[in-house]
Amino acid sequence: MIPLRILVTGASGLLGAEVVSRLAADGHMVYALLHSNAEIVRNNGRRVALEAAEDPQPGSVACLQGDITQPRLGLSSRHYHMLSGRLDRIVHSAALTDFGLDWDAYELRNVTSTRHVLQFAGSGSRCPVPLVHISTAYVCGERNGTVHESELAAGQSFGTYYEKSKYEAELAVREAAARGLPTAVVRPSIVVGAERTGTIRDFKNMYVVLKMFTAGRVRSVPGFYDAVLNLVPVDYVADLVSQVAIRFADAAGKTLHAINRYDLSLLDFSNVLAEYPSFHVPRYVPPSSFSATQLPGDERLYYERIVGLYESFFTRRASFDDSEARTFLGRSPTVGGHAYLRRLLNYCLRVGYLGAQAPGIDEVLRELR
Amino acid sequence: MLERISRSRGAAFGMISAHGYGGQTDGFSHESMRATIGQIIEKMGRAGPGPVSDETRLAEDLGFDSLRLIELAIIIEKAFGLSPLDLESACAVRTVRDVTDLVLGLETEERP
Numbered sequence: 395m396i397p398l399r400i401l402v403t404g405a406s407g408l409l410g411a412e413v414v415s416r417l418a419a420d421g422h423m424v425y426a427l428l429h430s431n432a433e434i435v436r437n438n439g440r441r442v443a444l445e446a447a448e449d450p451q452p453g454s455v456a457c458l459q460g461d462i463t464q465p466r467l468g469l470s471s472r473h474y475h476m477l478s479g480r481l482d483r484i485v486h487s488a489a490l491t492d493f494g495l496d497w498d499a500y501e502l503r504n505v506t507s508t509r510h511v512l513q514f515a516g517s518g519s520r521c522p523v524p525l526v527h528i529s530t531a532y533v534c535g536e537r538n539g540t541v542h543e544s545e546l547a548a549g550q551s552f553g554t555y556y557e558k559s560k561y562e563a564e565l566a567v568r569e570a571a572a573r574g575l576p577t578a579v580v581r582p583s584i585v586v587g588a589e590r591t592g593t594i595r596d597f598k599n600m601y602v603v604l605k606m607f608t609a610g611r612v613r614s615v616p617g618f619y620d621a622v623l624n625l626v627p628v629d630y631v632a633d634l635v636s637q638v639a640i641r642f643a644d645a646a647g648k649t650l651h652a653i654n655r656y657d658l659s660l661l662d663f664s665n666v667l668a669e670y671p672s673f674h675v676p677r678y679v680p681p682s683s684f685s686a687t688q689l690p691g692d693e694r695l696y697y698e699r700i701v702g703l704y705e706s707f708f709t710r711r712a713s714f715d716d717s718e719a720r721t722f723l724g725r726s727p728t729v730g731g732h733a734y735l736r737r738l739l740n741y742c743l744r745v746g747y748l749g750a751q752a753p754g755i756d757e758v759l760r761e762l763r
Numbered sequence: 764m765l766e767r768i769s770r771s772r773g774a775a776f777g778m779i780s781a782h783g784y785g786g787q788t789d790g791f792s793h794e795s796m797r798a799t800i801g802q803i804i805e806k807m808g809r810a811g812p813g814p815v816s817d818e819t820r821l822a823e824d825l826g827f828d829s830l831r832l833i834e835l836a837i838i839i840e841k842a843f844g845l846s847p848l849d850l851e852s853a854c855a856v857r858t859v860r861d862v863t864d865l866v867l868g869l870e871t872e873e874r875p
Binding site: 492494495499596597598602605606695699700746747750752753754755758759761762 | 806807809828829830831834837841842
């Protein structure tokens with residue numbers, strides 16, 4: 395095996411850290427592009443060893459400071475020239491994944507930044523650097539039915555600025571590919587805890603909603619019991635992304651859905667949550683008859699400021715085809731359905747993320763008076 | 764859909780300010796604001812940490828996660844009658860001092 399020189403953006407992120415560690419473990423030379431973080435922590439909490447030298451040895455990781463919102467990825471002139479013409483792959487994993495921010499933030503950090511990465515990949519003195527772009531399965535927006543990996547623009551509407559920005563970023567990747575840049579796109583669905591343990595480093599997005607529901611902060615939401623969510627283990631996604639980077643020739647020009655074969659309906663969620671005596675279970679009401687203004691004070695606040703950001707996910711019925719990904723990797727996630735959801739919940743309970751009673755907004759404010 | 768979310772959020776923020784503890788920053792000195800922020804954080808942190816100091820770390824010492832940071836932002840808005848805090852800034856704070864600096868900065872900006 396010839397070690398590859400691979401630049402990974404978003405190297406300290408949940409997925410980026412796992413990809414970095416896999417590439418290094420496989421003997422490659424990894425340049426981890428970091429913005430504000432000085433360390434890379436894996437999903438299991440272990441720190442990734444960083445090499446002091448700027449140029450990594452095979453099987454190691456060197457850290458470079460950068461900022462992909464800037465042209466030339468915000469690299470120093472020395473680092474820019476050091477990388478130019480030397481890289482074999484770029485994995486673009488950096489993205490703004492939080493919900494509820496203004497469009498400008500998503501445009502800058504997901505669309506403009508991707509354009510900067512594309513320019514960087516195409517500007518090599520030897521030839522363009524093959525790019526693995528991490529997108530999201532939810533570039534399908536609010537489409538229902540089966541979504542195939544080759545599909546992108548289908549006249550869909552979007553429920554969040556996040557997915558709209560990732561859609562636009564993917565369009566930019568396709569434009570660059572049409573101009574000759576070798577690309578492969580990986581689209582994870584909702585990235586959650588590890589396959590075998592349910593371990594998760596950051597409790598974000600779906601975990602926040604789960605906490606709102608199980609703690610009884612929000613008890614009713616507009617949605618359908620047959621709406622479906624797709625939860626994919628972070629380690630499966632990292633396996634797929636790393637392999638796409640390593641075996642790029644087999645994935646070039648393709649889009650791969652990194653998803654779970656087992657969708658979970660909101661009824662599945664309710665049934666599993668109901669097995670836990672300490673959990674509240676949300677009630678889904680038809681969107682046409684839901685009004686947040688009718689919710690009691692605290693619940694309205696939690697809904698409007700937090701859970702409402704995820705509103706469109708409670709009505710979606712998209713199902714993702716992953717034929718290309720399964721053919722490429724030779725497997726799908728080994729866990730799914732109720733058993734996997736229980737595993738995720740059990741982990742949250744074990745580390746105290748769920749189940750602990752903490753004073754809510756009104757309670758804290760009452761005590762201040 | 765996006766426009767609907769944007770509109771409903773805007774309306775919600777307006778309502779919260781109008782029904783919150785609006786205008787109370789006028790009656791707060793910076794010192795009393797610091798003390799109130801400390802009280803809020805103590806009440807929200809996991810039991811038993813004792814009094815917080817400027818250097819107390821929200822995540823490592825008090826067990827705050829991203830959701831707790833959003834709740835902290837909402838409580839502070841209501842307690843001091845501030846405009847809604849930008850979620851990204853609210854979730855970027857690391858220590859009690861960061862929170863105080865953020866709030867005092869906003870309070871100064873918003874003072875008529």
